[in-house]
Amino acid sequence: MIIVCHINTKITTVTALDNQKIEFDYHGTIAGGLQQIAKQFPEKKILWCHSAVKERLNFEAIKTLFHHDKMMLSFSSPQHNFFDTKIGYVEGSLFINVNKKVSYPTWQMSSVAGVIHASVLNALKDKIVCTADFDYYLCSIAKIGMPLGLFCYSEPGLLKSGELKRMPKAGIYTLFRFVKQHYKTRWVFLLVLNLVLYERKFHVLPLLFSLFYKNRKNNTLNIDSILVQSSRKTIDTATVDVIIPTIGRSDYFYDVLKDLSRQTHLPNKIIIVEQNPEEFSKSELDYIYEEKWPFKIDHFFIHKAGACNARNLALHQTESEWVFLADDDIRISELFIQKTFESIHKFGVKSVSISCLQKREKQVFKNIFQWRSFGSGCSFVATQILNNCNFNMGYEFGFGEDSDFGMQIRNQGHDVLYLPEPEIIHLKAPIGGFRTKPVLLWQQDSIQPKPSPTVMLYIISHNSKEQLRGYKTTLFFKYYKYQKIKNPYRYFKMFQKQWDQSIFWANQLKKVS
Incomplete structure (x- = not known):
């Protein structure tokens, strides 16, 4: 295992697990340094951390937690996410509202502490730009790598208990840039719209600057050559x-x-x-x-x-x-x-x-x-x-x-x-689905809830406030072409009533659980 310590934008020390210092050029970016180390030690795990938390690294736990080579682990406390909750306006997945108390799947990596295998960095070499912003680089690797089979987690077991140093957060320009580079272009416009609707902020310049960046989706990226064989035993009797x-x-x-x-x-x-x-x-x-x-x-x-x-x-x-x-x-x-x-x-x-x-x-x-x-x-x-x-x-x-x-x-x-x-x-048997006709609580309401209260129940139970708002915006546009009211103002008023009904019934269903 190679341990890379950094402060702000520079690497300060590179050592082996036995504390032996490794010769290294400290003048480049942290991301570029990781790439150099991966090339020099292609069979090693590379652990990064801020110098302030080096003494709290849980090396024994890391050996168990990092149980195969196609993983990327990272941790920061709930107050130290690089991207704030505004990212929820553009992504409604479970990877956004992270449970920091347990090992949890997410692409939201942190420069505070983390570990990755050199083979992953070598597979992505020259495909992901080594930016000066180390947090941005880490999140980019995870966001692009997860659909390819890179397993990324927020892992509290990386560090022993204690307060974490406050780390930099992404500004609004960085947020727009990330959305443009990792989502379809329409999402930067939806991000602007959501910020106007729900926060009364109109970010024209961040939007315009983001349009100069190319999307990082690359169909040539592949990490299938990295073999997986977990050291973790999850099967005993196999019954x-x-x-x-x-x-x-x-x-x-x-x-x-x-x-x-x-x-x-x-x-x-x-x-x-x-x-x-x-x-x-x-x-x-x-x-x-x-x-x-x-x-x-x-x-x-x-x-x-x-x-x-x-x-x-x-x-x-x-x-x-x-x-x-x-x-x-x-x-x-x-x-x-x-x-x-x-x-x-x-x-x-x-x-x-x-x-x-x-x-x-x-x-x-x-x-x-x-x-x-x-x-x-x-x-x-x-x-x-x-x-x-x-x-x-x-x-x-x-x-x-x-x-x-x-x-x-x-x-x-x-x-x-x-x-x-x-x-x-x-087979989707023809008598499948709901073969009985249950009487739903809201069935007789004059204004039918939209979305279904059970869908809303999931959202209010597991998603962030921004994710709920982002879902409302996209549903507003998607539902428009399927309903009969074509006057936009009248449609908005009806949609709001249906949305309120859905919230009401979802909260009633919450009492049933």
Whole structure:
């Protein structure tokens, strides 16, 4: 491990882990220095820190936390983010509102302390400009690298406890420049609009200056040559229970059971929650008892519809080391469970969501990366995590329960990775979706909420104030062409009423959870 200490814009010392000083040219930028060191030591981890926190570096923890070479870890306290909360006006993802108490996925890196492998810097050499602003350079690497499969985290374990030195923050010109270089051009204009609408500030010059910068998206960037083999052990017994809620899909569900029975790595138990809200109805899954199956089956037949309730019931019945959350209309290959465990072992994670596409649907994402969501019908999760998770009943019969469940996992310090393979084929059975007609709380309102209150519930639960406002602006423009009112002023008044209704009902749903 090579340790690079800096003050402001200059490197002060470069040492090995045994404190041996390394000869180095200290005249360039910190970013340029990291590139030189990476070239000189291509097999080493490179740790950077501000000189004020060097004595607080947690070297023993770093060895465990940095468990494979395709990672980038960094940390600063909540008060020391380089970009302030205004970045939420242009990005609504979970990478913005960072939980600094746990290891949390984000591209928001810091010059306070961090670590990266030299192979990543060498792969990106000459592709990302070594700017004098070190924080900007680090955020740029992470923002560009994450979709390519670079795993970036805010990691409090890098430093021992104590107060952090106050570090520089990005000014408004830097913010606009970053947006122009890392997002589509329209977002700099939306940033201006949001700042006018919500902060009464009109930043003309930062906007104009940002237009002179080129976008850094580069299709030639590739870090696939960096091999991954995690040193973290996340699999012991490799036993797995499968949770499947079902209603009115006996034929499709039979095929799912057959696919599971043919697995090269058999599940330990299948937990089935069959729902039929009709009071005197009976189970349609006779084949569960009539045929022999190579695994245990726990079958629950209930007269209450709802996937959240069904999955929560099933979660209490799990016994194995892992849980596969599945749907009742999917098809999987014989090697599905085996290959999934191989990827989990390789990357050392405790939660993955797997590609789940319909027939003839093209694969958009072809590499493993940090997922922005969570699939409640296509995910493997370590059981120890699930002890503190449940499907929030406020989302029942709506949308967002899977994303909320994923956030519960992340807020415990566990990431969710996306696996492009092994693939799950989602048949989207014609009797699928919400096969019962629930009476929603807002169904009879004269003014219908927009967006759906369950979507709003997720936003107010997990996003920042700026992200909520940014979402409102984009929804205003997107929804305009789909509604009947074409007078802009009348449309705005109606939209505001619908938005207020959504906020109201989302807060009511919050009480249900």
